[in-house]
Amino acid sequence: MTGKKEFTVTVYMQNRTGVLNRVSIIFSRRRVNIESLNVTSSEMPGIKKVVFVLSEAEEAMRKIIRQIEKQIDVLQVYHHINSPVSAIASNN
């Protein structure tokens, strides 16, 4: 598929076994490879903050994010498109 961009997707979820698994399955079903995954406690007790980095076309990623938002125990999803480091460097 052409036009893939790199996304950072941040998911706040209840600290319950299996929630991360359900979200990960959404990516694997759609053949989206996970570049990076970071799980930490959030500033809210009982809530985990999970940060994914993935490459996908924008429209496909929008659909995936909507699906993640519908998951039980998912509280909030944020995302942004990552600028290439070369673009950031050329601004300086």
Ligand SMILES: CC(=O)[C@](C)(O)C(=O)O
């Ligand atoms: C990632 C984590 O610690 C969770 C949310 O409890 C889980 O999915 O097991």
